[in-house]
Amino acid sequence: MATYQAHETAVIDPGCTIGEGTRIWHFSHLMTGCVVGKDCNIGQNVVISPEVVLGNGVKVQNNVSIYTGVICEDDVFLGPSCVFTNILNPRSAVPRKDQYYRTLVQRGATIGANATILCGIKIGAYAMIGAGAVVTKEVPPYALWVGNPARPAGWVSAYGHRLQFDESGRATCPESGEIYLLEVGNVTRITQ
Ligand SMILES: CC(C)(COP(=O)(O)OP(=O)(O)OC[C@H]1O[C@@H](n2cnc3c(N)ncnc32)[C@H](O)[C@@H]1OP(=O)(O)O)[C@@H](O)C(=O)NCCC(=O)NCCS
Numbered sequence: 715m716a717t718y719q720a721h722e723t724a725v726i727d728p729g730c731t732i733g734e735g736t737r738i739w740h741f742s743h744l745m746t747g748c749v750v751g752k753d754c755n756i757g758q759n760v761v762i763s764p765e766v767v768l769g770n771g772v773k774v775q776n777n778v779s780i781y782t783g784v785i786c787e788d789d790v791f792l793g794p795s796c797v798f799t800n801i802l803n804p805r806s807a808v809p810r811k812d813q814y815y816r817t818l819v820q821r822g823a824t825i826g827a828n829a830t831i832l833c834g835i836k837i838g839a840y841a842m843i844g845a846g847a848v849v850t851k852e853v854p855p856y857a858l859w860v861g862n863p864a865r866p867a868g869w870v871s872a873y874g875h876r877l878q879f880d881e882s883g884r885a886t887c888p889e890s891g892e893i894y895l896l897e898v899g900n901v902t903r904i905t906q
Pocket residue numbers: 793794825826827828842843844845846847860861876
């Protein structure tokens with residue numbers, strides 16, 4: 715017996731793996747061979763293509779297509795109508811199904827509404843991509859990037875707050891109290 719819930723209008727092809735506690739809403743389509751973890755929320759009109767892997771606790775807002783080649787780790791948030799890609803130079807008349815790039819969204823990262831992620835890119839853990847951004851290169855962990863093309867606009871905590879670093883390179887998340895360290899262009903969380 716299924717331990718996930720799916721609205722009656724959702725289409726779940728044979729051969730999908732779906733974790734316990736996951737909810738799938740109206741008109742969404744999960745394709746053969748995709749893997750969706752536990753306690754995920756798959757919104758309305760979402761497509762999850764073959765071989766896509768979503769970790770546990772992933773939230774996918776309405777109108778997101780997650781193409782083959784995309785991997786989202788635990789607790790990733792995909793904002794409404796954000797766009798993934800899996801081919802860099804598509805041509806209708808030239809088959810490129812063997813050229814799908816891999817896009818990795820690491821644990822806890824957020825993709826803002828309507829943002830576009832070009833393929834072959836890594837979005838680091840807990841990074842935040844602003845609404846409408848077009849991401850063309852790797853984003854480091856805890857980085858906030860906005861715009862088209864997306865550029866660094868600061869750093870955020872695992873709770874999603876901007877981090878203000880002092881002269882020693884330390885910042886405290888105002889919600890969790892966790893401390894972060896900025897060193898040679900990289901942020902790490904030093905308490906949890
Ligand atoms: C990027 C984001 C996190 C920044 O939030 P913030 O720290 O409160 O930023 P502010 O509103 O103080 O804006 C700071 C500056 O960044 C700009 N900015 C904010 N969001 C931006 C975005 N998405 N793209 C480009 N510029 C943006 C502002 O215009 C402002 O510029 P200015 O200093 O020249 O006036 C937020 O704006 C955002 O896009 N969140 C995603 C929301 C979303 O998609 N949710 C989906 C679930 S519903």
